[in-house]
Amino acid sequence: MQGRTSHQLPTTLAELAERAATAHPGREALADGEVRWTFPRLRDEIHTAARAAIAHGVRPGDRVAIWAPNSRHWIAAALGAVTVGAVLVPVNTRYKPAEAADILRRSGARLLFTEHDFLGTDYAAALRASGEDLGALRATVALHGPGWDAYLAAAARVPEAERADRAAAVRPDDLADVLYTSGTTGRSKGVMTTHAQTLSLYSTWSRLVGLRPGDRYLLVNPFFHTFGYKAGVLACLLNGVTMLPEPVYDPDRILARMAAERVTCLMGPPTVFHGLLHHPRRAAHDLSALRLAGTGAAAVPTALVEEIRGTLGAPHVFTAYGLTESGGVVSVCPPDADADTVAHTVGPALPGTEIRVVAPDGRVLEAGEPGEIQVRGPHVMRGYLDDPAATAEAVVDGGWLRTGDIGALDGRGYLTVTDRLKDMYVVGGFNAYPAEIENVLLRHEAVLDAAVVGAPDERLGEVGVAFLVTRGPVDEAELTAWARERLANFKVPRRYVTVPELPRNAGGKLLKGELRRRVRGEGA
Template sequence: MTDAPLETLDPTLSHTRGESEPALIEQTIGDNFDDTVRRFGDREALVDVAQGRRWTYAELRADVDRLARALLAVGVKTGDRVGIWAPNCSEWTLVQFATAKMGAVLVNINPSYRSHELQYVLGQAGISTLISAESFKTSNYRQMVDEVRDEVDGLERVIYIGTSDWDELLARADEVSESELSGIQAGLKNTDPINIQYTSGTTGFPKGATLSHRNILNNGYFVGELCDYTEADRVCIPVPFYHCFGMVMGNLACTTHGACMVIPAPGFDPAVTLQATQDEKVTSLYGVPTMFIAEWNLPNFADYDLSTVRTGIMAGSPCPAELMKKLIASGIEEMTICYGMTETSPVSTQNRTDDTFDQKVGTVGRVGPHLEIKIADPVTGETLPRGKAGEFMTKGYSVMLGYWEQPDKTAEAIEDGWMHTGDIGVMHDDGYVEITGRIKDMVIRGGENVYPREIEEFLYTHPDILDAQVIGVPDAKYGEELCAWIRMKEGAAPLTAESLREFCTGQLAHYKIPRYVEIVEEFPMTVTGKIRKVEMREVTAERLGLL
């Protein structure tokens, strides 16, 4: 793809626009999928390793269309909300494309939700049809649905994957002709809402980010373009479909390029992921940093053949430099880093495959095609000079339609087309952006602004530290003090606050050295692999008696 900028902007300001080529896709997801099938019908499209099933693009379209006709037959109409509550599986992918083809709005439900959260989402989105797994891990979905079903107005049907419900649904497909489905598909617009994803807020109930065909189809396409995808690529997707990382950066990046989607397992397992990567000759591997850390630290890691992997995407959290060194040593030299949020479909910036090591570990890349980004003063909204920290904001085709039936929340988040991310960023002279944390994660210690990311990067250089997260906790004297949560490498002796201080002294300014150390086995995380620093602060403050 070309690298020509859309126009020249003031190079002293933190404001850039992405390339204008290739052009935006102005199709619906269904039409674009059909085009891919026409071009690559005989190529492998989907592999569900756990189920031992695989589809060519032609076979996948046949099953997608059958499911779309079945949904129409049972009364689902264009614009209706269809919820899906399940871990990663081939049925999830079928539902994603079937709803897109007949214009139902797919509502992604977090697999870790419990009955209270389920009830809220079913009601708030107005879900009429729920497609659900029966269970996953410790979650009994059927039991939770039974608990809330009578409390939710408008829920007409629940269909459980892998049961007679699913078979009975598919059996009704013949009641609707292929021409009827084609007519409905032809009447859809690419600006129609097609997906609702609930963002996990730190307070109150989650908000439903409402995304159009145009939003997510283009984001998946350009993410794939920047990974240099072709129909020869095979993408291993261990990240959840319920989130944009799985269903957009994974599935839609593949289908817009004729590449193959590989589902290694319903949930993340490092050994199973690497086995699938080897067996399926994967060329692109996805994950959040904690996933890659778990994979590369398997005792038998060297036994896996990853020679086919050339690229991939790491997102959700910044990539530690030590981890990137391991990936490169394994031959994965074209790994890209993505940054974004659900409300922006999700990716706003991405590294290019040939970026330097420092650009990949020190930044989250630069602005994507047809997008615009800036770093602004969070109080005044003024665009800041390059090199100054402020709020990262983004504008363009990727910005959501709004929060479902919450115009007040939408107005707070989007201003003149600009999406407020709530993240602190710094734009370098070359246009690459460094994310230094959430505005709410920034620690103010004795008047000094401290960005945890800088300290975490330094802690990764300790020979015995596997992973580290830094948070601020209440302090009577300084307002906030620093606490490091640390996961030790196997066999290493636990660090103390004193030994960590000794390691940091002379390397970090005194006010950046953590006062407290918590040695843990794991970090609290969302199902998408994002670290829950809010929960870490609460636990630490309570444990240390700082409340």
């Protein structure tokens, strides 16, 4: 980290709240509705939740799950448990009860934090009614209402000295969390990461993107995702940044809150920024405080970077690349890079991290040659929980993590991510990479979002079908002509489907499996 905070870097997450309170005693740590906490108050809330966890029988190494939207209660409950040596297991709020139960069962979670009422859903009741095997789970606590109050009240039975002893016993190499992959390529796997890995990685990330004390960070990314929890909550605590949690993405509310709270930092997939830029009442809101914007997880057009800088007024825009198995980050494109570089690369490897591009036969490729991206560094996962076979397949000789992504390094060492290996399709013997085609389509003025998948074709084997979100009606012949001017003929989509929105997971990644099933069902 930068010199101003490097001496304050804690060795475990158990120390994080105390260090933040000491370093930033008068600074606002959190604003959630009418509730506003300073860093000392946030520390006290986390420590109360930590003593409550002890009172409820949470032991070092116990898995504690949380299936709930972003809120101050999420932060207190999660970090309270981690502070006394528990291993956090965030659960995707989009999961159905059977999916959530699968994570609870496989992780061995003993305690679950959830909600009784969020967007009309009683998560706890739905889980009970599902009849699913919940494995080792023995208690469920609702994060709002009497259940949460009763949970915290039990803290009175535990002296502060006992909490401090438990926190002091947490070691840097202890497991801090098990985050489950999105499952877009099959059954989700539990990625194991330690305290030291997380703290080192996000102190480095914070320095590279330019996060600084006094920033006000609107936390739109869901906390169950690596980017919401680690590049959000933990980065804020590491840097003295005010957290402004949002439970759902609502452009109307986001605009109003950005103006009212003088938000300086906003990070999310491109759809978040498209929603703000094209909002009919954007000009009525003062967004002049915004200085730092981060995006990625999908194709990023140069025009979007330029609009974020010009129209939204954020001078610093960065993209980044990572995956859960790398702790969430591998590379960061500098926020002051030119728009083309920010849009078309994800920057160089983090300090201390190595990236190589490998051919199917195992050869390491030269600059400019596309192949599988592999990563090595201290932040690569400890492995998949209870799955040594999958771990051995993912982390190969020498500690290289196989990402399953296709990309290339340029002469500067900047990485361009072309696609997922599984998304590539073959047209008449030629490899077609959807991300390349999507980037071309996104440069058309009528196209807001794009996804291309391969569909079966009797003559060519496969052909491209493009799913588009557009500003209005657009002629298919015009799109075909646009693509033909910029792409080899075999890459040009053979069909265009206009949709209201593309299917994405909570991290903004396209769920292309849904689109592939759709084109197969239509006999494309």
